[in-house]
Amino acid sequence: MSYVLHSYFRSSASWRVRIALAWKGLVVDYQAVHLVKKENLGHPQLGAAQAVPALTLPDGRRLTQSLAILEYLDEQHPEPPLLPRDPVARAQARSLALDIACEIHPLNNLRVLRYLVGPLKADEDQKLVWMRHWMEQGLRVVEQRLREEGFAGTFCVGDAPSLADCLLVPQLFNARRFEARLDGLERVLDIERRCLALPAFADTHPSRVPDAE
Numbered sequence: 001m002s003y004v005l006h007s008y009f010r011s012s013a014s015w016r017v018r019i020a021l022a023w024k025g026l027v028v029d030y031q032a033v034h035l036v037k038k039e040n041l042g043h044p045q046l047g048a049a050q051a052v053p054a055l056t057l058p059d060g061r062r063l064t065q066s067l068a069i070l071e072y073l074d075e076q077h078p079e080p081p082l083l084p085r086d087p088v089a090r091a092q093a094r095s096l097a098l099d100i101a102c103e104i105h106p107l108n109n110l111r112v113l114r115y116l117v118g119p120l121k122a123d124e125d126q127k128l129v130w131m132r133h134w135m136e137q138g139l140r141v142v143e144q145r146l147r148e149e150g151f152a153g154t155f156c157v158g159d160a161p162s163l164a165d166c167l168l169v170p171q172l173f174n175a176r177r178f179e180a181r182l183d184g185l186e187r188v189l190d191i192e193r194r195c196l197a198l199p200a201f202a203d204t205h206p207s208r209v210p211d212a213e
Helices: 013-023 066-076 087-103 108-119 124-148 163-177 186-196
Strands: 001-005 026-034 054-056 063-064
Touching: 001 163, 013 066, 013 163, 054 108, 063 066, 066 087, 066 163, 087 124, 087 163, 124 163, 124 186, 163 186
Parallel strands: 001 026
Antiparallel strands: 001 054, 054 063
16 A cells, blocks of 8 residues: 655645655655645645645555655655764754755745735735745855855765755755746755756656646
């Protein structure tokens, strides 16, 4: 019996989980949820927040929140690992992942943007300025950390993809989609290129999933 993943093709949080499932070679039943058109919202497996990703386990239980899902998958299916064996490197991978999951992504979440243009009356240009500011600032922090904090290897932490890489690549997709500036992010972009050369990243790209538009 396979996992069931409720996912939206453009959701960077969903792409994180798609990468992890593919990296570990796990079978998944892909169930599309269109967040913009609000198709399939109301499904009980999406949980109280009615958000993606949501992963239904083979025993029917549900997991939400991408980082929690990634850690569950790594614990249940430890090879190949998403977290390094060394405790410091594990903490570094989690820290970089949280820089993206907590400092960048929430400020560009669809619900936040709807509030900006709804109750707060921001126009489209103001919305884009908001999005680009937080993406550019956050990615510069990641770049600086990769350069200055002793991270060694060809990926974010070491010579294999980790939790951090699963978050970085989808965030860069979002940044390009909204024309954020990526100049000066040499280390970040080198890592992205290496990741996208791997099937687990390339084959789960938003352009290659069943609900791609």
